[in-house]
Structures are given as structure tokens and as C-alpha cells.
Amino acid sequence: MEKSYYNVVETVLLIYAADKGKLKIYLKKKAENPYKGYWTLPSAPLDNETTLEENAKKIYEGMTGLNENVMFQSKSFSDLTRDPSARIIGISFVAITDKVLTEMKQETVDKAWFEVDELPKLGFDHEHIIKTVSKEVKKKIVTNYDDLLLAFFPSDFTLPELQNFYENVLGKAIDRRNFHKKFVNQDLVFDTGFKTSKGSGRPGTLYRFNVDKMKGKRI
Amino acid sequence: MEKSYYNVVETVLLIYAADKGKLKIYLKKKAENPYKGYWTLPSAPLDNETTLEENAKKIYEGMTGLNENVMFQSKSFSDLTRDPSARIIGISFVAITDKVLTEMKQETVDKAWFEVDELPKLGFDHEHIIKTVSKEVKKKIVTNYDDLLLAFFPSDFTLPELQNFYENVLGKAIDRRNFHKKFVNQDLVFDTGFKTSKGSGRPGTLYRFNVDKMKGKRI
DNA sequence: ACAAAAGTGTTGCTGTTACACCCATGG
């Protein structure tokens, strides 16, 4: 490097979960200006003794109170005006949790889950970040490999539940019988022997992912 | 952001091309310490008036003298000791050129192409970066979608040429008849009507990618 | 003629798509 310039770098975290058949993202409401009252992605400035990964993990823990999760890097954002106060490089990370977070009622007045396709008013360039990264995440879920679905559904689920989520991500409907075959015939899931019993209608069979079979599998 | 910390940020560029059936990367030899005489990835510090994309483009132009190319972001590297002089955040970009660069003999004493699986002694954490990013690039080439192969082979090629490259990237051999069908039967390529005529052996048919058919196609 | 490299067909398997009716539960 011929010369040194200094930049402010922040880690921006996109926490996703599957909830009620929708891909959702966890946001916080800004308490102070700029963008007071707007929703934003959790983020933290990067200091000189922390790696981006460690920083992302800290944000995750601060936001959720949990510390186990699937996390990976996504894109960086460097537009000169993305933050009104200064030129800040934003490096995004994706975290995936299972739906437990929602069920634990972690929603408060300043933290909430939003469908990625129905976002509230967002501060900074966070709408742009969410749209860019979500597109990538959706593509990963439906076209790439295993790990993502597994992260969203680490424990028991019914096939209709999985299918709703999958259709939401894919953006189109799938025939139920074909969806069933895709997962059952390929042994990607196994029947736990339990059934759901909530609400009206026939109870659904609870499945779990067959981790070994998922490995490196295209779905 | 509660508090501001300053970091040095650099854009690191990985320029790839397909050459003689191999996936290669374009490196430069460091003229000064640290790592004098070692090969390194081209890189440039990020100033406060340039985006990462613009910076990557500048590096590309400086390194190749060209300005048209396929380019996209890849991972960021933030280990505290990745540069011995200071804590520097490295944000990597991938550029893909067609093999013309090699044919134009752009290799000089301090710039050369190396197979990604046979790297020379590298400075900084560049071996780590190359291995990490190359893994991702290879995966993209063989499992994801269209654009990558198109970027490597923008104009005429023979199927054996493409196959050699594909096998190198995939890390295993493919049956020639099946490879042929995969591309020809699906109309992903079309016969230009020309033949190669170099060297011994039967001349090969020159094909070109059928851009429309490639769109969003898994290969 | 021979060495080098390119071209080509068939079969079985696996996954995908299209399509409609019956079953289990709660109210």
C-alpha cells in the first residue's frame, strides 16, 4: 500500500428467521438522530482489535441474547453518502436463527421482526442493504446447497410449514405432492413419529432434516 | 455508531482467466519490502472519495491496461495480523477476463499467471485469500448459474477446451459424450461453422455460448 | 501407417412436472 487513508468501518448484521411461512428480518428502532424513530439493521463500528466476524458475533449476542447461530459474510457497501455523518464502509453479515426467537416473544417496542418483502421505513441505506442481501439469501435458500434450510429449521417442522416458507422465498407456488416427494423420497427429511395438533384441520406429521443426506445436496 | 474508530481499508483484486484448460490467477511480484520478491495480489488502499467498486476497477485497469470486464465482490479479510505493518481490512473483488490477456503476452518479469492450484510463494495472507476466494469461484463456475463460464469464454471455443477447464475446476474427469450433450442438446452453445486447425489431431468445432439460453440456467 | 485429438448413440436411473381426490381433526 503506497499511502495510508483511514476509513470508518462498521459491521452490519442481517438476522433472518422463518416465521409463519415468511422470511423475516430482525430490526431495531433508532432511539436517536440521525434517523430517530426509523428502523435499522443492528450494526457496530469496527475497532482495531476485533475481526469482522467477532464484531458480527457481538452484535448478534447484543441483539438476541443468544450465542449459537449460523453466520456468514455477505456484501460490503461503500457509497460515499450511505451515512450522512461520515464516509463509513459497511460490511454485512448474515445470521440465521430458528423461529424460537419469535416464539420467545423477543419483540419489544424497539426490536421487531419484519417480512423482508414488507419492510418499514428504514434509516441509512439499510433498505438497499436488506434488498441486496435478501436477494442473495433467497437465492442461496432455493438454488444452492443444504445448510441454509437446516439453519432455518433445525428441529421439528411439518412439510406444509416448510413448503410455505419455501414458496415465500421462491416467490411461487409448488404442487404439494411434488414438494413432499422431493424431500421424503430423497430421504432429506425423516418422520419423527410425532404430529402437530394446533388448530383445526388434520394434524401434520413432524419431520426433521436428515443432516447427512443434506450435505452438499442441491434442492 | 456510538464511537468512531479508524481502520485502513484496502481493495484486493483476484483476476482470473481460463488458460490451457486451467483456472489461473494474475499476480504481481513485490518490488519492495515487506515481502520483497514474493508474489502478491494487486491491491490498493481505499481513500475517502472512492467506492470499493471504483477502487477495484482502478486496480484492474492498472494491472491489465484494459477496462472491460466482469467483476464482483467477494469476501473480506480482517485478521489482526494479515499485514505486518498495520491492521488493514482487505476487501476482495473477483475479476474475470478471457484468455486474451495471456495471448497478448502480458506476462512480464513482475506480472504472471499462475494456476490456482500451483501457487508460488505469496506475501501477506494472500495465499489464504486466493484459496478462500478460489473455492467460492470454482463452486460458482460448476454449480451455480450461467454468467461465470460466459465471462471466461466470451468468444469461440472448442468443447474439449471448455471441458478441460471444467474438469480442472471441478477436480474430476467427465465423460466426453455426456459433456457434449449437456451443452449441445440444451442449446447452451451453438456451432459457429468454424474449426480449429492448430497442431496434430482432428480439428475441433468452434462453438460460442448462446447467451439467451444461459440466462439463469444451472449447469 | 501411426499418433493425436475430436466426434458420436444407447440405455437405465433419478428427479421434475402435471394433475385430483381422500383423510383427520375441531367446531
Add this chain to the structure above:
DNA sequence: CCATGGGTGTAACAGCAACACTTTTGT
């Protein structure tokens, strides 16, 4: 008994994997 939601089979098609011999050129 009815509304709600879950479960299921078959047939046609597309892509993939396994398999060996022939054709065209240069020397």
C-alpha cells in the same frame, strides 16, 4: 356435517451417468 388443512399415486419428460469405437488431421 362441514370447514380446515394434511396426506397421497401415476405417468410423461428431462437431465445425468455409464459405456467404446470411428473420423479427421499432421507427421
